Amino acid sequence: MALAYDGAIQRLIDAFNRLPGIGPKGAQRIAFYLLGADAQEAADLADAIAEVKAKVRFCDVCGNVCESSPCPICADPRRDHTVICVVEEPKDVMSIERTREYRGLYHVLGGAINPMANVGPSDLNIANLLERLKDDQVKEIILALDPNIEGEATTTYLSRLLSPLGVKVTRLASGLPVGSDLEYADEITLGRALAGRREA
């Protein structure tokens, strides 16, 4: 009995099923969608995959993904070159850009310190960060790592590493998310919000 689809369809389903967040049913749905879609849309997707592997590289300065190094942010003279915001991943750069509250530069570590996954400081893009501080142009480093165990460990590590260098080291505020409910806040978040209280 045929328990797999005929040739190419099954290979496409399998290929989508290997992607993160796509299960067997979702992969099947996408495969049949592409089968019914016009040839141009399918070709666009195939081309976009090939193109991203061929063109995308990492910025030699900040470690963000880009097509030319230095990346558009590092190369932009209108941005504030005295502040560097340190993040874990390229997608975190996009999250901060969306706030439209920040005009400085970035530094992408490529992860966080995680002993369970054998990721130590030497596996992160930290040497380049120290290199960027050498010309004394940078006045502030904002540590914007994920508020979880790995992010906290990395924040502590970087804070101790950078503070002696005479640069101001700050971190994002912890507290209640806007629009949330005090009643449902976990006690650690509420504790942080209390500790970080400011005049109203």
Next chain:
Amino acid sequence: MALAYDGAIQRLIDAFNRLPGIGPKGAQRIAFYLLGADAQEAADLADAIAEVKAKVRFCDVCGNVCESSPCPICADPRRDHTVICVVEEPKDVMSIERTREYRGLYHVLGGAINPMANVGPSDLNIANLLERLKDDQVKEIILALDPNIEGEATTTYLSRLLSPLGVKVTRLASGLPVGSDLEYADEITLGRALAGRREA
């Protein structure tokens, strides 16, 4: 401010975001996964997409997707050519094959009657089904459409169309799903299960 990624990454995110069941966050996650994946895996996915558009066609007999017509099921002499199971979509063929309970042939309609979406009987692969009944080899037609409004309408339509032709027309049993809870069954399903009760 850069609110989109640089070039190729954004195009890849957009291409994935257009697929069914993938939102902006999921598309971003997949794009960065592919960026970090080895070149072979990304190439395999791009090739699979191109291949499915180039190779896959519909079986001239049953309407199922295949790479050669007639499809492997229609061409298999070991299958029971006196029974045809009528389904809406190619993925329904796979669902029935997985039960390992059916050894007959299939007929894929390509949808169900749905006046709201302007799909009438003439938009479905029904003429070919009538053609297949002409040589009097087929003894039974099993209507295996989705148990929803469109499927019921199509079942009723096909049942009235096919019964006068002297072929036995059956439909899948409605009732309680195996492993479910009587308490949580909706009243229509429970009503069908009662009406279709059989000796224990």
